[in-house]
Amino acid sequence: MKMAAQKRLDVLCKAMPTEWCLAERLDYLRRYLKSQHEETFHHSNRTADLAFHFTHYLPEFNQHRREELVMAMRCHDLGKLVINRSILDANRRLTDQEMVQTREHTTASFVLVGPHASDMVKNVAKYHHEAYNGMGYFGLKGEDIPFEARIAAVCDVFDALSSERTYKRGMTAGQALSIMTADKEDSRAMGRRTFDPYLMRAFSRYIVACREKEFTVQERESLDAYIQSQPMEDFKHDLSLNRGWSVHESGQRTLHDDKGVVKLLSRGGSVVYDRSKRDYEPSSKGSGLER
Secondary structure (H helix, E strand, C coil): CCHHHHHHHHHHHHCCCCCCCHHHHHHHHHHHHHHHCHHHHHHHHHHHHHHHHHHHHCCCCCHHHHHHHHHHHHHCCHHHHHCCHHHHCCCCCCCHHHHHHHHHHHHHHHHHHCCCCCHHHHHHHHHCCCCCCCCCCCCCCHHHCCHHHHHHHHHHHHHHHHCCECCECCCCHHHHHHHHCCCCCCCCCCCHHHCCHHHHHHHHHHHHHHCHHHCCHHHHHHHHHHHHCCHHHHHCCCCCCCCCEEECCCCCEEEEECCEEEEEECCCCCEEEECCCCCCCCCCCCCCCCC
């Protein structure tokens, strides 16, 4: 981290009494963020609202996990407090050096939420700029990215594209999703391989349901075709990306090798079957391995 950013981070950390509980710490930081960069504060609130409503479309999310994710989204950009405001408000393409500085906000967010924050809050803070194809800030790829961080990435990018900023006009929902679901072979360009294929389809369904009037006929037809396609079609240009993983339409994920199924994950990312542990007993409802 650059010296100036590290100094701001140290000052912020020292300003918070060690006896504060987690709620006091996060409340202080959020109020300070609002006073220093209101645009980022409102962006955080909007992404939290998106995550709250979107996860109602994910059966694996109960109310407790949903509330925890909302808190994580409200705090995911706290690290921007250490980034120079002239960079945050720049109405031009950032230089390579400025991009390096901007990327430091994820590490700063992780530090600021503190050691007593839940794993979900810390994972969202640090990894919300990871890309499913491995082109994110830390280079995590696919199933190595925490599930909640993959949700955060979808909500974060959608709001960034669809909301008005000091330096740009906001896109319609149709325009934003057209970019996010574009079939780009260039891994460096944003497109459907940037995001978890199951979550991106589920999120698209949610946005269509609540913001239908923001789509042209062509945008809607293209998005419907994407939603109805199989998740693994996203990897047709690069089969090495999934590294043996199959993502099912239901959201389940299966890892295969030449001997068969190695691991099965639920829609929410929890382990249903792990061959190395051999502690799985099929339920009366079936194992799901046949899908």
